[in-house]
Amino acid sequence: MDLASFSSYLIGLVHVHGPWIIAVVVALESAGVPLPGETILVAAALLAATTNQIDIAVVVAAAAAGAIVGDGIGYIVGRRFGPPLLRKHGRYIHLDENRLLIGRYLFFRYGNAVVFFGRFVAVLRMFAALLAGANSMPAARFFFFNITGGICWACLFGFGAYAVGTEIHKISEALTLVSLGLFVAVGSALSIIIRRYEIVLLRQAERRLPDR
Numbered sequence: 019m020d021l022a023s024f025s026s027y028l029i030g031l032v033h034v035h036g037p038w039i040i041a042v043v044v045a046l047e048s049a050g051v052p053l054p055g056e057t058i059l060v061a062a063a064l065l066a067a068t069t070n071q072i073d074i075a076v077v078v079a080a081a082a083a084g085a086i087v088g089d090g091i092g093y094i095v096g097r098r099f100g101p102p103l104l105r106k107h108g109r110y111i112h113l114d115e116n117r118l119l120i121g122r123y124l125f126f127r128y129g130n131a132v133v134f135f136g137r138f139v140a141v142l143r144m145f146a147a148l149l150a151g152a153n154s155m156p157a158a159r160f161f162f163f164n165i166t167g168g169i170c171w172a173c174l175f176g177f178g179a180y181a182v183g184t185e186i187h188k189i190s191e192a193l194t195l196v197s198l199g200l201f202v203a204v205g206s207a208l209s210i211i212i213r214r215y216e217i218v219l220l221r222q223a224e225r226r227l228p229d230r
Contacts, residue, residue: 032062032072037080044081048088048168049095050144055084056175063179078176085137085168089147093160096151125153133160134167138174 031039040062047055059081066074125132129150136146150160 032058032065037062037072037076040077040080041084041087044084045088045091047144048085048147049091050148052144055081055088055143059172059175060179063176067180074176074180077180078172081176082169082172085172086165089133089137089164089168090161092145092147093151093155093157093164096148097154098151100148100152101154122153125149125155129153129155130159130163133163134170137167137171 040058043053043058044055047053059077062072062077062081063074066072066077132142133146133150133155136142147160147164
């Protein structure tokens with residue numbers, strides 16, 4: 019199924035369920051379930067642009083609410099279950115105690131950007147909140163950047179798709195490819211940095227983390 023056909027299918031769901039389906043799909047994706055949250059937002063915005071069946075403000079509000087609630091659930095799950103699972107099974111994916119400490123340190127320093135900009139990056143959008151919880155990001159900081167990121171993302175893609183109209187299919191596909199490319203590039207760069215400066219990062223983590 020190509021992007022246009024899939025968007026038509028999602029528009030059908032919006033026809034039947036209204037803005038609730040937008041909020042639910044976006045929330046589940048944000049909590050870590052592999053669902054097309056961004057695509058249903060764009061499809062619903064396109065529906066609003068071409069018909070009078072749904073208001074674009076409702077579309078954006080539903081997507082923002084879903085993003086915020088879903089990330090909140092992901093954060094709580096990560097905070098509750100993430101660290102024990104990583105400590106127990108991390109060695110199977112080369113995550114020993116030292117590397118877990120480095121990961122927590124990097125999230126402590128750059129977690130604000132990960133939570134905010136992760137909303138705009140494919141794949142990372144599903145895991146940013148889980149990572150924030152697993153790495154013990156302070157709740158107040160997380161929810162501030164979660165809320166601002168969710169609102170900015172919903173407005174950018176929702177109102178952007180509404181303004182562009184029928185050309186959004188091509189633009190959405192291009193944005194998805196760019197997002198995937200960014201995810202791969204950032205992940206590769208981070209992996210290289212950690213391997214090259216692992217000892218230095220470990221010492222910094224041991225000194226600077228408020229609670230190890």
